[in-house]
Amino acid sequence: MIQIICAGWIFGISFLGKNIHPFFQLSTISFYLFATLLVVEFVIHLRISNNYLRLMNALFACAIATVLGMSFSNHQLLERLKYRVEKTDDVEIVVAVNSLNQLKPETIQQQLVVLNQFEKPIIWNSSLKIEQHEALEIGQYYRLQGKVSPIHSYATLGVFDIEQWYIQQNWMGNFQIKAVEKLSEQDIKTLGYTAYVKQNQSFLAKFKRWVELQRLDIRHFIQKQPIQHKGLTLALLTGDESFLNKQIEAQFQRFGMSHLLAISGPHVLIFACMMCWLIHQIIQKYCPQIYLKIPKQYLLIFPFLSCVFLYCAYVGFEIPALRTLLVTLLASVWILFKFPIKALTLLLLSASLLLIFDPFSILSAAFWLSYGACFVLLRIYQTIQEQNFESRNITEKVIQALKILVESQWKIFVALFPLMIIFFKQIAWITPLSNLFAIPFIGLIIVPLDVLAGMSYFLFEPLSQLFFQINNLCIALLLSIMNGIYAILSPQLIPIAMNFWMMLCVILSFIILFLPQGLVPKFWAAICLLPFILSENTKHPFELSILDVGQGQSIFIQAQNHTVMVDTGGYYDEEKFSVGQQIIQPFLSVKGFRTVSHLFLTHLDQDHSGAFSYLKNKLNFEQVYSNEQLDISPSFKFEYCQKGQVFHINPHIKIEVLSPKAEQLAVAKFDKNENSCVLYVQVLNAKNYQNYLLMGDAGWQTEYEILQAYPNLKVDVLVLGHHGSQHSSSYAFLEKIRPKMAIVSAGFNNRYGHPSAIVETRLNELNIPFLSTIENGTIQFSQNKKGDIYINKERDQRLWLKRNNLRS
Known part of the structure; x- marks a missing residue:
């Protein structure tokens, strides 16, 4: 039942921003009424034995969760839309700077917490010309003069929606900075923003600024290093793309590997596993008797979760990192209370919780691609569990592992094909091949070295420099392999033309292919031929x-x-x-x-x-x-x-x-x-x-x-x-x-x-x-x-x- 409720909730949230029937725009009272009915349905479900009634009960629960998701997400959107900029104007604003900026070729992009435009602080995205002004400092307050303008998209079907992106990021306007005046904390209090200053001095706010300052320090440190691939090194470590070369981005796009440039779940887990391995070694050497009182899996849960949380904060709580945090948190709770772990339930529940905290994540391609890839890997894992590895020798195990790696890549490519078309309208045919060498190389060599270099920076800088230089050589080797493949195969992004009905049929066929054996006949996947039959009529x-x-x-x-x-x-x-x-x-x-x-x-x-x-x-x-x-x-x-x-x-x-x-x-x-x-x-x-x-x-x-x-x-x-x-x-x-x-x-x-x-x-x-x-x-x-x-x-x-x- 929990899977059905979570699926309905996610489905309802996916209607975010769409014009829905007034019936679904529920008031707070209706929200609690439906929540009560949901609980009643859950209790009734436990008492029903008839399969038909169980099915009806599941459909009703899914419908309620869908309505709740639609109502919740659109209420959140309407609240956010109240504060966006509606017209271009010259303004003077009082701001706080709490986050790391992004360096562009000619400008500095900076998030600003604007204090004097509405009854509550809002966020604007600002641009500052490098040759005219110095970068704004994290943790400082400013009075700025400049021009604010609304966010404007090319509102054409299929085109990247910049307004959607800004809403997702909670940026309410664009601000072009012309004049800068630094203010003290006392100045801000005098202007009447004492409540915000007090809020900004809370432990959580200070911790967030401390993390941003550490990210800034590591950027400056990498910038000084005598290494060639600073942009890729920094992006893989902290998610900061300030130094990322456009040519490198284009090269990764041609190979269908753009997702590897961003912080992903494996990045987070690599850091957490490294730290827990180190803690385990210390315990095993100096006080192994602790394991007699507390089993290892229970003792290491809390440091593991702490490391995951710390790294998620370090990379700005990006969606793949948040997904990893929520999944590990839920799995830890399951382990502590000795519940049986069900991977699909964990996946759906973590997605549902993420959407409660941030329903606007549903607008991100990273959300769908991240959870889509996890679902495919889950199906592959279930297949592996059915096989017997115990009786095989090392050679057979290596061959089987390579088969699984190849199988996982083409399955992920095929399964995520519709999402790639929906979000990017193009595909890289070489993706399964490039991922075969890139994912192991980046995940097992480059990222661990990058993380080790980042950790060493806070302990012993010369060691950090050594790790960064070794990592730079590995990145150079990876790019050389990619250049060699490009010289031979010349991979290019292929634009795909599919209308809605064609896409729908392809998605249905893939769902049928990836369903567990026995649920429906696999030959039903031939439905993918329907677009070519129905396209004339649609x-x-x-x-x-x-x-x-x-x-x-x-x-x-x-x-x-x-x-x-x-x-x-x-x-x-x-x-x-x-x-x-x-x-x-x-x-x-x-x-x-x-x-x-x-x-x-x-x-x-x-x-x-x-x-x-x-x-x-x-x-x-x-x-x-x-x-x-x-x-x-x-x-x-x-x-x-x-x-x-x-x-x-x-x-x-x-x-x-x-x-x-x-x-x-x-x-x-x-x-x-x-x-x-x-x-x-x-x-x-x-x-x-x-x-x-x-x-x-x-x-x-x-x-x-x-x-x-x-x-x-x-x-x-x-x-x-x-x-x-x-x-x-x-x-x-x-x-x-x-x-x-x-x-x-x-x-x-x-x-x-x-x-x-x-x-x-x-x-x-x-x-x-x-x-x-x-x-x-x-x-x-x-x-x-x-x-x-x-x-x-x-x-x-x-x-x-x-x-x-x-x-x-």
Whole structure:
């Protein structure tokens, strides 16, 4: 029963941030009522013998736990959202610095406890330019001046959600520091924050700051060492990535080994086992009689737990470390009270407890990957227990151990495949092979040496230096092996395109494969073929998405398996942030597409076509159109877009080019905006929104020419020209076509002030509804099987994405 309750609780927490039915948003009284019912159900369960009633009872208990989890997590989220920054502003703040900073190439990232913005202290993430200011000191108070801004994500399906990440970290805003003034503790009390000072002087608060100072000391010590791989050494020891080389990160990503760069459960256990082994040796040598009074497993439990707790604190209580702490704590309780240890129960119970203390952990990929890997290892362990090793010789045992190592790696790779796709949209095919040598090498050699070096630092620095140098040689050997494999095999990350239904079927098939023998027939795993059978039926007859790509434009049109993309968007510096890699490709992966039938680049401005330079090497574009010649390989089919072209995507969907005229193409290079490709999309069997006009960056001149050439043009949805600039969307143009809906694609806090207040005034005077990707994220027009087209806004999908005044 405890497993069912924990599974229901975890499942309920996983709905964190989703818009749930009001029935599930329970008050505190309802919470206790359901808790009471849960206890009653548990008692009833003990008295029921009928299997059917037991099943019903288990389902009811799981349902109650799920409702409680949903209510608890969303209540916690709503409380947290009260304190986030809603608009950009210049402010003066009073702060406390209690945590270690992170060093970046040009800035220092620092968490600040802000005391003077709300009725309680909140946390902002700040950035400090290295050349202008010194780093803020741990344990000190400051008065800071600077600019605070809300956290803003590209709200597009499949894209990494920065707002979610900030909510998970409990960071309520971004702060750019401009001026720094150090304050004394007495100054803080004078300002009226005596209660916080008292709280900050508690034993636990002092202990946390002491740990952070030790992490800072070890960073400085490693920085001074004459070793090459300081970043990897520091990251594996304390989780601090301040010195981590971007090339090393990329190399580990290509090999599917990024998880090895972070602190994991084995790191913690290695340290605890080392310390307990040392304690055991001391006891055995000087006072072995203690074991006659207290058995070894009981005597070493407390130092073992203390070491696990200390190391978890040392690495900042990261999720894998917390998981290890909770599992070891629960296992110790089981041992002390002589309960039989059930590994699956321990795993589920530790996850449930972690989510009670921090329900936002459910948002982390580390949570799912960590517990997912543990579940697979548990199944492997259960398989090993069924085998007889006693009668085998050493050679047979070694061979069997190698078989288990190989089996564990491919099983973990296969089992975590869906999670890797969900969170990262790509996979490294070489992962099982690379983990075969990397996990033993890092876990049995590099990490122990790193831990020994870290421990020696507090005892005898010359010994610590020796261990760090030996460890550096081992890291160099590991990287040399990886470089050799890369030279031979050239492993790369492979983007995977799977839609929701395909992913669901794959997950179900893996669950069937990993269930214990006898529960269900293994051939049922053939369900994984269903995505390819059902994929046609799960795609909308028509879907047009105005993607949130920031200050730019990209529109994706889907009609069953036919795909059209209008523009790709583009960051002003695609090397710094690639819209193609970070937004367009993940979106298409989630949609299940790697091929685009038609790509229209309305013109070659960076914000409309900049991402194409990346995408042309990653996706298959069957036909490319633009108003200028593109620098592309001969294998691409290219054609100029010009007035009069008509494309029938299917019998019900037609795309027509309204501008530019053929004779205007010669000057398109010199007047890109007015010669943008203007597209008219018609969905002949649709209701509500049937006709779409996509203006590119076209302005008043083009609008006039379109009205002259197409006086009876019917428009239901108008994507405003030039991101809502005042030099587009003239009053006469809007008055004539009278769309049911106007859409603008623009970036948060953009320097051009798009969309223009003048354009918004025109729309309001004409009673034309208006949506912007700034407030709504990706805006999607989807047709159901009845022909109705309805609007979806990406920022309606999660509570933390719903924002107001994002254009301020």
